[in-house]
Amino acid sequence: MPQEHIEEYLEAIYDIAGREGTAKTTEIAERLKNAPASVTEVFQRMKQKGLVRYESHKGVSLTGKGYKAAIKMKRKHRLLEVFLDKMLHLPSDKVHEQACKMEHTLTDETETALCKTLKGPTECPHGSPIPPCNLEVKNCQECFSEQNLTLEKRDKDIIAITALKHGEKAKIVFVRGGGGVMQRLCDLGLTNGTTISLLREAPMNGPVEICVRGCKLVIGRGIAEKIFVQKT
Amino acid sequence: MKVDLVVALAGNANVGKSSIFNQLTGLGQIIGNWPGKTVEKAEGVLLHHGKHIKIIDLPGIYSLSTYSQEEIVSREYIALEHPDVVVNVVDATSLERNLFFTLQLLEMGTPLVIALNLVDVAKKKGITINEIKLQRLLNAPVVPTIATKGIGVHEIVDAAIEQAAKRSSASKSTIRYGPEIETRIEKLERVLTGVNIGYPLRWTAIKLLEGDSDIVNKVGEKHPDVIVAANILAGEISEIHKEPCSTVISSERYAVAARIVKEVQTFKESEKPSMGELFDELSMHSVWGYVLMFTTMLSILMFMSFFGGWLSEIVRNLFESVNPHMTGFLPDLLWNGGVVGFYATLSVALGFILPFYLILGVLEDSGYLPKIAYLMDRPCHTIGLHGKACIPLLLAFGCNVPACVGCRIMETKRDRFIAIFLSTLVPCSARTVVILGLVGAYVGVQWALLLYIIDFILIFLIGRILNRFLPGKSVGIIMEMPPYRLPSGKVVVKQAWNRFKPFLMTALPLIILGSIIIEAMRITEILYLVSNALSPITVVWLGLPAFTGFLFIFGILRKEAALVLLMTAAGTVDIRSAMSPVQMIVFALVIMIYVPCVATIAALVRETGWKKAGLITLTEVGLAIFIGGIAFRLLNVFM
Ligand SMILES: Nc1nc2c(ncn2[C@@H]2O[C@H](COP(=O)(O)OP(=O)(O)O)[C@@H](O)[C@H]2O)c(=O)[nH]1
Numbered sequence: 001m002p003q004e005h006i007e008e009y010l011e012a013i014y015d016i017a018g019r020e021g022t023a024k025t026t027e028i029a030e031r032l033k034n035a036p037a038s039v040t041e042v043f044q045r046m047k048q049k050g051l052v053r054y055e056s057h058k059g060v061s062l063t064g065k066g067y068k069a070a071i072k073m074k075r076k077h078r079l080l081e082v083f084l085d086k087m088l089h090l091p092s093d094k095v096h097e098q099a100c101k102m103e104h105t106l107t108d109e110t111e112t113a114l115c116k117t118l119k120g121p122t123e124c125p126h127g128s129p130i131p132p133c134n135l136e137v138k139n140c141q142e143c144f145s146e147q148n149l150t151l152e153k154r155d156k157d158i159i160a161i162t163a164l165k166h167g168e169k170a171k172i173v174f175v176r177g178g179g180g181v182m183q184r185l186c187d188l189g190l191t192n193g194t195t196i197s198l199l200r201e202a203p204m205n206g207p208v209e210i211c212v213r214g215c216k217l218v219i220g221r222g223i224a225e226k227i228f229v230q231k232t
Numbered sequence: 233m234k235v236d237l238v239v240a241l242a243g244n245a246n247v248g249k250s251s252i253f254n255q256l257t258g259l260g261q262i263i264g265n266w267p268g269k270t271v272e273k274a275e276g277v278l279l280h281h282g283k284h285i286k287i288i289d290l291p292g293i294y295s296l297s298t299y300s301q302e303e304i305v306s307r308e309y310i311a312l313e314h315p316d317v318v319v320n321v322v323d324a325t326s327l328e329r330n331l332f333f334t335l336q337l338l339e340m341g342t343p344l345v346i347a348l349n350l351v352d353v354a355k356k357k358g359i360t361i362n363e364i365k366l367q368r369l370l371n372a373p374v375v376p377t378i379a380t381k382g383i384g385v386h387e388i389v390d391a392a393i394e395q396a397a398k399r400s401s402a403s404k405s406t407i408r409y410g411p412e413i414e415t416r417i418e419k420l421e422r423v424l425t426g427v428n429i430g431y432p433l434r435w436t437a438i439k440l441l442e443g444d445s446d447i448v449n450k451v452g453e454k455h456p457d458v459i460v461a462a463n464i465l466a467g468e469i470s471e472i473h474k475e476p477c478s479t480v481i482s483s484e485r486y487a488v489a490a491r492i493v494k495e496v497q498t499f500k501e502s503e504k505p506s507m508g509e510l511f512d513e514l515s516m517h518s519v520w521g522y523v524l525m526f527t528t529m530l531s532i533l534m535f536m537s538f539f540g541g542w543l544s545e546i547v548r549n550l551f552e553s554v555n556p557h558m559t560g561f562l563p564d565l566l567w568n569g570g571v572v573g574f575y576a577t578l579s580v581a582l583g584f585i586l587p588f589y590l591i592l593g594v595l596e597d598s599g600y601l602p603k604i605a606y607l608m609d610r611p612c613h614t615i616g617l618h619g620k621a622c623i624p625l626l627l628a629f630g631c632n633v634p635a636c637v638g639c640r641i642m643e644t645k646r647d648r649f650i651a652i653f654l655s656t657l658v659p660c661s662a663r664t665v666v667i668l669g670l671v672g673a674y675v676g677v678q679w680a681l682l683l684y685i686i687d688f689i690l691i692f693l694i695g696r697i698l699n700r701f702l703p704g705k706s707v708g709i710i711m712e713m714p715p716y717r718l719p720s721g722k723v724v725v726k727q728a729w730n731r732f733k734p735f736l737m738t739a740l741p742l743i744i745l746g747s748i749i750i751e752a753m754r755i756t757e758i759l760y761l762v763s764n765a766l767s768p769i770t771v772v773w774l775g776l777p778a779f780t781g782f783l784f785i786f787g788i789l790r791k792e793a794a795l796v797l798l799m800t801a802a803g804t805v806d807i808r809s810a811m812s813p814v815q816m817i818v819f820a821l822v823i824m825i826y827v828p829c830v831a832t833i834a835a836l837v838r839e840t841g842w843k844k845a846g847l848i849t850l851t852e853v854g855l856a857i858f859i860g861g862i863a864f865r866l867l868n869v870f871m
Contacts, residue, residue, distance in 0.1 A: 139475060180299060183442075184710055186482040187295035189329050192475070194486075203518040206610035207619060207709055213490075215326045216715075218606050220618055220708025 004104040007073050008032060009042055010051065013062055014070035019163065022059040064157065071131040076103040078124035078131075079114050085125040086118065095125060116144060122176060122226060132158065132176060132228055139175045139182065139192075158228045162208060162221065164198040170229035171195050181223060189213040195232060236283040239392045241347075242306055242337070243321035244330055245269075245292025246714045248349040251379035251723075252321060253289035256389065260730035261289055262634075263723055264596035267712050271302040271640040273309060280389050288315060294329075296336045297444055297478065299710075301640040301648075304446075310342060311431050317392040321347045324354035324361055324376075325715075327497055331489040332482075334370065335407050340435045344372040345391045347384070351376045353717075358500035366496045380720055407488045409481065412472050416441065416465040423461050427451060441466045442478035508716040515603045525607055528600075532591055536664065537672045537680060540583035544669065547579035565751050568800055573747025576796040577740050581732070584665045585792075589731045592630050593724035599716045601626060609709050615695025616702070617642070618709040621651040628658035630731070632832040636839050646704040650695060652839060653848050656828040657691050659684065662791035663824050669795050671820045675813045683817070686863075687824055690855070743793045746786055747800045753782075754801060769857060774822065775864040776815050777802070787823055789830055794823050814867045818860050826856030 012031045017023040025043070029036045043054040051066035062070060080099035084090045090098065106114075115121075115133060120140040122130055137143050158173055172194050175182055189212045190196065199209040199216065208224045210217055219227075241249040245267035253261050257276025262269055274289040290309055291302035298304045310318055320337055322330040337344055348363060367374040373391040377384030408414060420437040429436065429450045439447040440462035452459045466477035473480045515521050551571065556563070595601060601623050609619030620641055628635035635655040642648040659667060672680035699706075753759035759782055763770070766781030779801040787794035798819075802810035811819070827849055828836065836845035 137474065139479070181707060181710070182476075183297050183478055183482070184295070184299045186479045187297060187299075187332065188710065188712075189332065189486060191479065191483040191486050200516055202516075202606060202610055204610050207606060209516070209606065209713060213326070213328045213486075215329050216713040218602070218609070218619070218709060218711045218713050220609060220710070223708040223710065 005042070006046060006049075006051070007069070007104055009046065010062070010066060010070040011073050011077070013052065013060055014067070014074065017059075017061055019062065019067055022061045024059045025056070028060065068134075068157070072134075073103060075131045075133070076106045076111055078128060079111060079118065079121070080106065081124045081126070082118050082121045082130075083114055086121075092125060112143075120144070120176065129160075129225055132160075132174060134158075137174065158230050161196070161198060161210065161219075161224045161227045161229055162201070164229065164231075166198060166200055168231065169195055169197045170231045172227060173230045174228040176226040176228065185219075185223070185227070188217060189215070190217075190227065196229065234284060235277070235286045237317070237393060237396055238286045238288065238315045239317050239319055239389070240288040240290055240309060240315040241319050241321055242290045242293060242310060242333075243347075244294055244323060244333060245712060247292070247321045247323040247330065248347075248377075248379035249292070249321045250274075250289055252319075252347065252349070252377065252385050252388070253287055255379060255382045255385045256287050260726060262596075262727060262730075264601070267292060267602065267641070267714070269596070269638075271305070271637055273305060278389065280386070280393075283393065285389060285392075293333065294712075295333060295482075296340075296439070297442060297482075298446070300643045310337070311340065311435075314342075316343065316396045317345055318342045319345045319347050319388055319392060321349050321379075324348050324351045325357055325359060327359075327361065328486070328489050328493045331492055332485055335485050335488060338370065338372070339407065339438065341432045343395050344370075345388060345395050346370060346372055346374040347379075347388050348374055348376045349379050352378045352381075353715075357506075360498050362496045362498075366492070369492050369495065380723070407485065409484050413441075413469055413481065413484070416469060420458075420462055420465055423458055424451075427455050427458060437462075438481065441469065442481055443476075444478075511716055512603075515600065516606055521603070521607050525604060532588075533681070533684070534677070536584060536588060536591075537668045537677050539587060540580075540665075540668055541673045543583035544579035544673070547575055547582070551575040561755060564755060565748060569748035569751030570744060572799060573744040573796055574740075576747075576799055577743045577792075580665045580669060580792050580796065581735060581740070584668060585661050585735060586728060586732055588630065588661050588664070589728035590724060592627075593727045594719045595626075596727075597717065597719035597723055599714045602711065602713050605709070605711060606713065613706075614699075615654070615692060616650055616699025616706050617647055617654075617695070618706060620709055620711055621647065621654075624651055624655050625658055628655040628660060629664070630661055632656050632658065632660050632828055633835045636832065636835040639839070643707050644704065646702050647706050649840060649844065650698045650702065652836065653698060654691050654695055656832055656836065656848060656852065657687065657694065657825065659687055659824055660791070662829065665792040666795045666823045667820050670798070670807065670816050674808055675816055679813075679817055680820075683821055683824060686821065686859075690825065690859070739790050739792070742790060743796050746789070746793055746797055750782065750786075750797050750800045754779075759801065773857065773861045773864075774818055775861075775868075776819055777811060780819060784822070784826065787829075788827055791823060791829050814864065814871050817867060818864045821863050822856045822860040824856075825852055825859060827853050 009028070009032070012028050013023050016027050016031065025036055025039055029039045032039070040056065043052060043060050046052045046066070047054045050063060051069060052060050052062055054060045077099050080102050081095050084095045084098055085092060112133065112135065120143070124130060135143065164170055172190060172192055175185065194212060196210050196212045199211055201208040205221050207218050207220045210219060241253055243249055250261040250263045250270055253259070253274065253276065254263065256278045259274070259276045261274050270289060270291045273291065276287050278285045278287055288309065290306040293303045293306040296307050298307050309315070318337060320334050322334060334346065346366070348361065354361065363374045363376055373395060375384050375387045375391050377388065379385065409417070417434065417437050420440060421433050424433055424437055431447070436447060436451070440451065440458070443466060448459055469477040469480055515524055555567065604626065605619035605622045608622045612619050612621055623641065624635040624638035627638055632655055635658070636652050639648050639651040639655060642651050667680050667683050671683060750759060759779060763778040763781040766784070767778050770776045770781045770784070771778050783794045783797050783801060786797055798807060807816070833845060833849060836848055
């Protein structure tokens with residue numbers, strides 16, 4: 001089984017089921033245009049590798065390991081899309097397909113270099129968020145100013161504030177982007193290492209309300225998606 | 233008048249600055265429980281033990297690295313105008329965040345008095361603060377206060393006078409950063425000697441290291457070499473910390489603030505959620521929050537419609553019962569012009585405007601407005617704004633003028649322009665008078681509601697268009713969510729009165745005068761000359777009676793005047809005999825959209841400049857005429 005194949009599956013499961021949900025075999029088969037029988041075969045193999053949980057009557061869902069691998073692929077894919085669109089000016093309908101082919105051969109070093117060259121984009125040309133990198137940095141500036149790519153990998157699972165559950169507490173580890181917005185967040189007490197809790201979020205991808213240093217703040221979705229935390 | 237001392241009130245939003253200001257000066261600054269309500273500085277004078285003390289109320293500010301326009305006002309004032317003393321109003325319930333700004337003030341070296349406000353709320357929450365310790369740690373006098381009750385406010389002034397007296401000997405108590413930062417601040421200070429931009433030296437150095445764009449521009453104009461040096465030093469700091477220099481400095485300030493809080497504050501958490509939190513849960517709920525919001529809006533509208541209609545009727549009957557029914561030029565002029573003008577305005581004022589201001593006061597003071605901003609943030613994105621824009625848009629229901637000024641809470645120029653444009657389309661209380669008093673009262677409240685809906689659709693469409701064609705992208709919302717507070721009856725009434733007074737003083741005489749003039753013109757038939765000139769638009773296109781032409785012109789002065797003068801111009805108080813339902817609806821529709829009143833145009837010019845103000849005004853005139861004509865034709869089919 002080629003690695004490439006499994007990566008496609010991981011992405012498909014992520015797209016359909018997300019972090020916690022479950023995808024049906026038929027849904028995956030339809031998406032990847034494969035026969036259900038061969039799909040279940042791949043699932044079994046992925047299960048052996050610890051990437052998914054799979055039971056034939058329930059469907060398939062990502063394990064922690066599988067999730068990490070899936071968002072890694074998503075990151076590479078969307079970074080490539082930005083690259084093809086912004087730098088090479090490929091027609092927008094070709095971008096996705098081409099990125100699909102390239103993503104599997106992209107090494108981690110190239111991925112980091114690509115992110116730096118593109119000045120840390122946060123969205124793909126179609127507007128989907130690009131997952132953050134897994135380097136040991138506090139924010140993008142740090143990465144930009146680092147000459148050699150010897151940053152350590154972070155092993156911890158970091159997620160955007162928006163991925164927290166209501167009432168959950170977490171520590172800020174990484175704020176993406178920069179400039180005035182980042183400074184303002186900092187000035188309102190969202191400095192690195194601060195513990196925050198998610199109070200609630202408005203429907204349809206609305207803003208979130210968080211509690212930080214005893215105050216309540218409302219933060220728009222777009223900004224909140226750039227604040228990454230580690231659960232405590 | 234000689235002023236002995238200038239004292240500026242500064243601090244985060246919603247900490248009670250305006251409340252303290254009002255207590256001290258007896259003036260009527262708007263108080264409200266939402267961020268961004270004070271966008272301009274206000275001044276008042278207090279006579280305290282024979283001294284004339286000028287008090288300045290500044291807009292809320294979270295950090296001297298400013299983010300929105302009203303914060304710049306505060307920073308410029310504190311840094312450049314050098315008030316004798318700055319009273320830093322601090323919210324005792326969120327000390328840490330408030331101290332972050334206090335530390336910045338200390339850094340600037342301004343003589344400082346800390347007003348520890350909202351101690352009553354803090355106590356209820358189980359927070360106690362050791363003021364003596366705090367005073368020692370900050371090296372500045374700390375005065376506990378309860379602004380709404382006036383407790384401690386005069387002690388603030390005493391402390392300020394004392395602090396000003398020893399100004400020269402005031403010891404420089406500033407926070408110290410880590411050695412790697414301190415050495416670089418010192419280095420930069422040395423480079424800076426000889427460069428004077430009016431700010432204190434150490435503070436300028438820190439701001440340069442932080443890369444504050446305003447200071448960088450100011451210094452860079454004449455001394456580009458200093459900027460180069462600052463960039464190198466800042467680069468070194470961020471190299472050490474692996475973080476941009478500005479956030480390193482902010483983090484350090486927060487670390488100091490947290491340390492102080494730990495030393496002075498004890499906190500006993502109560503188990504059961506407070507009423508406020510339960511109400512938070514409801515009013516920000518994904519479903520019930522919206523239900524509550526819409527029912528609140530609708531009930532306000534319904535209430536105003538019925539109450540206003542009912543009261544107008546009473547006032548009219550009261551006056552008509554003493555109508556002497558004399559005829560002739562002078563009695564006509566006095567009764568139809570003067571008396572009818574007077575009581576029509578009075579009924580409008582008491583029936584619609586005053587109750588609305590009371591309701592608005594309750595909404596403002598309770599802290600409900602920010603919840604609306606939260607709920608509406610997502611929908612606002614479709615028109616290129618974020619949720620904070622809802623606040624000026626809601627205020628615009630009262631009056632468009634403060635709404636236009638209030639749009640300064642929007643962070644970018646683009647957002648501000650869109651918000652201002654849309655604010656002028658919101659039916660203000662004057663337009664509500666026309667809509668409810670004419671259409672609501674004579675055609676039916678559902679038609680009045682329809683007019684509102686048309687207006688909202690128009691706002692939405694224009695928002696979309698502006699969003700589409702204006703370059704740039706909107707930033708997201710970052711807003712503090714103040715807790716609910718029980719509105720104080722006294723504050724609400726006083727506030728409503730402060731808003732109502734200018735109406736009585738300027739609008740009432742103006743409308744009565746206008747009413748007499750129109751009556752005179754009607755009797756002498758000049759009215760018809762003016763009106764006939766406009767009749768291609770009013771009569772042919774809009775299908776309205778000719779006399780309305782003059783009202784549209786007069787309505788530019790005050791829109792509620794259009795309703796009052798309508799009665800005069802029609803020559804009868806019973807408008808039904810002069811206008812058909814369709815005509816009433818079209819008339820109200822055009823009045824609603826056609827042009828902001830003069831006061832709003834003036835505000836527009838001030839906030840956006842002549843060109844944009846002209847653009848907004850002309851667009852709205854064009855739209856009103858266009859939509860009015862279409863409505864006339866459509867309505868004739870249905871009614
Ligand atoms: N309970 C209580 N409420 C206060 C106190 N000071 C201010 N408030 C309320 O806090 C809100 C904000 O006050 P305001 O003066 O407008 O704050 P500003 O934004 O700092 O000018 C208003 O609803 C006030 O009624 C206080 O000491 N105790």
